[in-house]
Amino acid sequence: MSEQPATDRHWAAPTADGPVRGTVSVPGSKSVTNRALVLAALGADGVTRHVRGAARSRDTTLMAGALAALGAGVRTADGRAGTVDLAITAPRAFHGAHVDCGLAGTVMRFVPPLAALADGPVVLDGDERARERPMGGIVAGLRGLGVEVSGEALPLTVAGGPHPRGGEVTVDASASSQFVSGLLLSGARYADGVTVVHAGERGVPSLPHVAMTVAMLRSAGVTVEEGASRWRVAPGPVTAPAVCDVEPDLSGAAVYLAAALVTGGEVVIAGWPDTDLQPGAAVRRVLEAFGADVALDDRGLAVRGPGRLDGVDVDLGEVSELTPTVAALAAVAARDGATSRLRGVAHIRGHETDRLAALAAELGTVGARVTETDDGLEIAPGPLSAPTRPWRAYADHRMATAGAIVGLVVPGVTVDDVAATTKTLPDFATDWPALVGGVGAGV
Ligand SMILES: O=C(O)C1=C[C@@H](OP(=O)(O)O)[C@@H](O)[C@H](O)C1
Numbered sequence: 001m002s003e004q005p006a007t008d009r010h011w012a013a014p015t016a017d018g019p020v021r022g023t024v025s026v027p028g029s030k031s032v033t034n035r036a037l038v039l040a041a042l043g044a045d046g047v048t049r050h051v052r053g054a055a056r057s058r059d060t061t062l063m064a065g066a067l068a069a070l071g072a073g074v075r076t077a078d079g080r081a082g083t084v085d086l087a088i089t090a091p092r093a094f095h096g097a098h099v100d101c102g103l104a105g106t107v108m109r110f111v112p113p114l115a116a117l118a119d120g121p122v123v124l125d126g127d128e129r130a131r132e133r134p135m136g137g138i139v140a141g142l143r144g145l146g147v148e149v150s151g152e153a154l155p156l157t158v159a160g161g162p163h164p165r166g167g168e169v170t171v172d173a174s175a176s177s178q179f180v181s182g183l184l185l186s187g188a189r190y191a192d193g194v195t196v197v198h199a200g201e202r203g204v205p206s207l208p209h210v211a212m213t214v215a216m217l218r219s220a221g222v223t224v225e226e227g228a229s230r231w232r233v234a235p236g237p238v239t240a241p242a243v244c245d246v247e248p249d250l251s252g253a254a255v256y257l258a259a260a261l262v263t264g265g266e267v268v269i270a271g272w273p274d275t276d277l278q279p280g281a282a283v284r285r286v287l288e289a290f291g292a293d294v295a296l297d298d299r300g301l302a303v304r305g306p307g308r309l310d311g312v313d314v315d316l317g318e319v320s321e322l323t324p325t326v327a328a329l330a331a332v333a334a335r336d337g338a339t340s341r342l343r344g345v346a347h348i349r350g351h352e353t354d355r356l357a358a359l360a361a362e363l364g365t366v367g368a369r370v371t372e373t374d375d376g377l378e379i380a381p382g383p384l385s386a387p388t389r390p391w392r393a394y395a396d397h398r399m400a401t402a403g404a405i406v407g408l409v410v411p412g413v414t415v416d417d418v419a420a421t422t423k424t425l426p427d428f429a430t431d432w433p434a435l436v437g438g439v440g441a442g443v
């Protein structure tokens with residue numbers, strides 16, 4: 001198992017002493033970065049592609065490390081505003097290797113299908129919790145495509161050898177859209193290409209993340225056909241653009257925007273893209289549902305919080321990674337007397353932690369009345385109060401940032417592991433106090 005970030009880093013979340021106002025630049029999206037890195041590594045022998053503006057985060061570092069272990073050339077240089085520029089040179093052949101997935105869903109689901117192209121066995125493992133995260137769709141999918149895999153979850157061994165034949169495979173992707181994305185990303189390099197059909201009791205969650213995969217494959221010259229619960233990638237070369245400028249991480253940005261909502265301030269996210277490549281773009285309508293005023297202007301996305309938050313009744317199935325942030329906002333709305341219902345996210349019990357259980361437990365420590373449902377959370381009106389114990393992050397970046405949001409309006413919140421935020425937002429522990437001011441920040 002891999003070394004995990006230290007967990008003994010209690011951090012006093014700053015309380016806001018007034019409306020939070022400021023402009024924030026967030027680093028590049030891990031979802032875009034890790035797709036761009038994989039597509040670059042799948043290119044023609046010796047050709048280098050540049051991925052610019054990536055976060056110096058744990059998930060992107062793990063992906064770069066995985067590709068380097070498999071034989072790709074990886075060079076890292078300082079990029080703009082604390083980001084990194086990565087130059088990836090596609091190898092002639094991938095080699096057997098040991099791959100550390102950490103806790104990154106994108107690494108554990110995107111790398112095995114690429115590892116099947118290697119000329120030797122590839123062993124994949126990760127953090128303790130990573131061994132519990134669902135892998136069934138990737139394992140069954142690869143076996144159906146003619147790849148030998150030992151293990152049903154991490155640690156896994158993908159046997160290298162002759163190039164996999166590919167073809168059509170039916171998988172249950174109701175636990176994660178990353179099963180579909182992972183199989184599609186490397187599919188053009190399989191002899192017959194890859195067709196993925198989803199069949200399961202529930203639909204594929206986080207579907208806009210599959211749309212991101214399809215869009216990025218197409219921009220790498222790969223032919224992709226889409227039907228109802230069916231995707232086909234034709235065999236052929238992968239020619240990613242010479243330079244990929246990674247958009248700011250919009251799900252990470254949502255955390256900073258939440259500061260405007262809970263304090264009645266205004267936060268601007270610089271460089272907000274005018275594409276809908278990232279599912280996190282949908283945060284705009286969620287924030288509006290809470291009563292925020294949202295506008296895209298020449299400064300970026302500007303969000304003004306109302307005096308009191310409305311309750312929301314939202315299906316977050318397409319943007320499930322926003323759930324911890326939305327739950328924190330809902331708890332603040334509940335303090336102001338509003339009820340909220342978050343639906344459509346049963347599968348997030350398999351995210352970095354069981355997020356439904358974790359949110360109910362941690363919001364409960366500040367007095368919020370949260371009930372877990374089959375597919376989400378209900379948050380009933382009630383006051384918030386000083387916590388009875390430190391806020392647990394469960395090694396989950398979004399649980400740590402949810403604690404920070406609540407801490408703006410509830411004095412005395414201490415996050416037990418702020419280092420968890422480095423999964424996607426490497427500078428959160430300093431950027432957040434710099435934005436929100438207030439009192440009490442510090443490790
Ligand atoms: O492909 C991706 O980059 C992601 C897909 C989603 O996973 P799930 O479908 O497991 O929710 C999302 O929640 C995760 O944060 C990133």
Ligand SMILES: C=C(OP(=O)(O)O)C(=O)O
Binds near residue numbers: 103105321351352398
């Ligand atoms: C679910 C998430 O990550 P992962 O890519 O590890 O699944 C997330 O970032 O919220």
